[in-house]
Amino acid sequence: MIGESMYQELILEHYKHPQGRGLREPYDAEVHHVNPTCGDEVTLRVKVADGGKVLDVSYDGQGCSISQAAASVLHELATGSTVDESLSVVDEFTRLMQGRGQVEPDEDVLGDAVAFAGVAKFPARVKCALLAWMAYKDALMRSQG
Amino acid sequence: MSAPGFDVERIRKDFPVLGRELPGGRSLVYLDSGNSSQKPTQVIETMRDHLTWHYGNVGRALHVLGSESTEAYEAARDKIAAFVKAPSRDEIVFTKNASEALNLVAYAFGNPVGEDERFRIGPGDEIVISEMEHHSNIVPWQLLAQRTGATLRWFPVTDEGRLDIGGLEELVNERTKIVSIAHQSNVLGTVNSVSPILARVREVGALMMLDASQSVPHQPVDVTELGVDFVAFTGHKMVGPSGIGVLWGRRELLDAMPPFLGGGEMIEAVWMDRSTYAPVPHKFEAGTPPIVEAIGLGAAADYLTAVGMDQIKAHEKELVAYALEALPEVPGLRIIGPRTPIARGGTISFTLEGIHPHDVGQILDDVYGIAVRVGHHCARPLHLRFGIPATTRASFYLYNTTAEIDALVRGLHHVQKVFG
Ligand SMILES: Cc1ncc(COP(=O)(O)O)c(C=O)c1O
Numbered sequence: 001m002i003g004e005s006m007y008q009e010l011i012l013e014h015y016k017h018p019q020g021r022g023l024r025e026p027y028d029a030e031v032h033h034v035n036p037t038c039g040d041e042v043t044l045r046v047k048v049a050d051g052g053k054v055l056d057v058s059y060d061g062q063g064c065s066i067s068q069a070a071a072s073v074l075h076e077l078a079t080g081s082t083v084d085e086s087l088s089v090v091d092e093f094t095r096l097m098q099g100r101g102q103v104e105p106d107e108d109v110l111g112d113a114v115a116f117a118g119v120a121k122f123p124a125r126v127k128c129a130l131l132a133w134m135a136y137k138d139a140l141m142r143s144q145g
Numbered sequence: 146m147s148a149p150g151f152d153v154e155r156i157r158k159d160f161p162v163l164g165r166e167l168p169g170g171r172s173l174v175y176l177d178s179g180n181s182s183q184k185p186t187q188v189i190e191t192m193r194d195h196l197t198w199h200y201g202n203v204g205r206a207l208h209v210l211g212s213e214s215t216e217a218y219e220a221a222r223d224k225i226a227a228f229v230k231a232p233s234r235d236e237i238v239f240t241k242n243a244s245e246a247l248n249l250v251a252y253a254f255g256n257p258v259g260e261d262e263r264f265r266i267g268p269g270d271e272i273v274i275s276e277m278e279h280h281s282n283i284v285p286w287q288l289l290a291q292r293t294g295a296t297l298r299w300f301p302v303t304d305e306g307r308l309d310i311g312g313l314e315e316l317v318n319e320r321t322k323i324v325s326i327a328h329q330s331n332v333l334g335t336v337n338s339v340s341p342i343l344a345r346v347r348e349v350g351a352l353m354m355l356d357a358s359q360s361v362p363h364q365p366v367d368v369t370e371l372g373v374d375f376v377a378f379t380g381h382k383m384v385g386p387s388g389i390g391v392l393w394g395r396r397e398l399l400d401a402m403p404p405f406l407g408g409g410e411m412i413e414a415v416w417m418d419r420s421t422y423a424p425v426p427h428k429f430e431a432g433t434p435p436i437v438e439a440i441g442l443g444a445a446a447d448y449l450t451a452v453g454m455d456q457i458k459a460h461e462k463e464l465v466a467y468a469l470e471a472l473p474e475v476p477g478l479r480i481i482g483p484r485t486p487i488a489r490g491g492t493i494s495f496t497l498e499g500i501h502p503h504d505v506g507q508i509l510d511d512v513y514g515i516a517v518r519v520g521h522h523c524a525r526p527l528h529l530r531f532g533i534p535a536t537t538r539a540s541f542y543l544y545n546t547t548a549e550i551d552a553l554v555r556g557l558h559h560v561q562k563v564f565g
Contacts, residue, residue, distance in 0.1 A: 006507065
């Protein structure tokens with residue numbers, strides 16, 4: 001049962017009970033990203049304090065369990081951390097996802113996001129996992145812009 | 146219960162891959178033939194034999210291998226002509242796939258190289274397609290409209306997934322130059338009724354093309370009986386290889402059309418400033434063609450003919466009737482397309498409430514070895530029409546069994562359990 005190893009309990013949990021879902025005010029930047037091959041989409045907002053602390057990551061979207069759970073985990077990890085910290089998590093997550101299942105994930109950096117390690121073995125699904133994370137990076141750029 | 150003389154277990158033995166074990170010891174349940182079909186030993190061996198013993202370029206080599214290749218390539222054309230009952234072998238143009246065949250016809254319009262009135266098009270003229278088309282029968286016509294200023298129009302689709310021809314008289318009118326629609330939808334399974342549309346097309350003096358990519362593999366198709374002007378289909382969906390497709394067109398129209406691609410083999414004589422062109426079909430076959438692929442397609446036509454297209458159609462009808470009964474047992478399952486096995490083929494697309502098709506496809510594949518297609522199946526406008534981003538699609542062919550449909554239903558129940 002290879003597939004169910006991709007659907008870690010934690011992923012299903014986030015999918016069924018998404019954290020921080022819904023678009024909120026105030027925000028510094030809003031982005032809309034789509035995955036043209038499957039139609040998954042996410043709208044994401046960030047609010048950053050002067051000191052670089054991420055006050056809120058709010059989002060809405062539609063798509064498969066992987067893309068929706070990834071957005072929920074992102075919300076948990078990024079909210080309350082700093083821009084720099086969260087960007088290093090994004091980088092590590094990206095490295096893991098693009099590693100074709102060959103990359104040993106750094107659990108200390110990734111926290112719950114390590115549950116997505118199995119997705120990296122499914123090239124068709126990597127974009128699903130990265131959708132919200134790429135949107136987040138984009139939104140941060142714009143908010144700092 | 147099966148059509149007399151049709152033995153699905155014997156047929157399955159012709160397709161080695163169906164006996165393959167997938168990683169983790171799962172067996173393969175292949176329900177994605179609408180995307181691309183599997184290949185029988187007869188096709189694989191014909192191609193191997195040609196590559197091993199008879200290969201040379203076609204049409205231009207005088208030696209033994211060259212003439213054996215040319216003979217086999219042209220024999221494949223004869224087989225395809227017979228398979229779709231073309232009045233003449235010269236009406237069979239080999240292309241790379243159905244998409245190229247559709248583009249070839251679209252590029253014949255509004256082309257200053259051509260002089261025939263029927264292919265002249267400009268502002269005020271109209272092109273008619275439908276909302277259930279594959280992107281391959283949408284985009285070439287959008288491009289034509291953009292190039293020439295013509296207007297693109299389309300038949301809508303009913304809630305049941307049938308072509309809505311209520312507005313036929315208005316939609317197809319004196320301004321219409323060509324109507325191009327799917328013979329069978331790759332998403333809904335719907336088989337469109339050609340004759341009422343064709344009658345109107347003739348009344349207004351337009352041309353009509355059928356995208357038969359999903360019908361030629363699954364039912365007997367007789368281009369003369371259909372009565373349209375052009376028919377496109379593709380080899381890889383009819384147990385043949387990829388890289389080869391077919392355009393059938395009326396001889397007299399093909400003669401009137403300008404060439405599509407320029408190059409070797411499509412010419413008669415070349416000067417530095419102009420050329421004259423080879424007669425059809427070679428006028429449309431520039432460069433070295435997919436030789437072995439064409440020969441493989443010929444073997445595919447032989448194979449399907451030996452099994453019997455009527456038998457295949459009857460077998461698939463049984464499968465789809467069975468699936469239309471069995472699938473609605475799955476809670477939250479909604480079929481997108483006709484729910485009766487009448488005027489529809491063995492392709493069933495559906496949604497599962499609250500569960501994304503990607504998740505459905507992944508669990509089916511990883512847990513049960515069931516290969517289905519998920520997404521918009523290159524028919525995004527149709528999905529927009531139904532207000533859904535994507536569907537899961539099971540598509541059946543001659544080698545599928547009711548046991549595989551049972552497996553699909555079991556798999557879908559399990560998907561419900563994981564995500565419900
Ligand atoms: C209805 C229909 N038209 C056209 C095509 C395009 O076929 P090909 O990709 O071989 O050109 C397909 C197959 O995907 C199809 O199902």
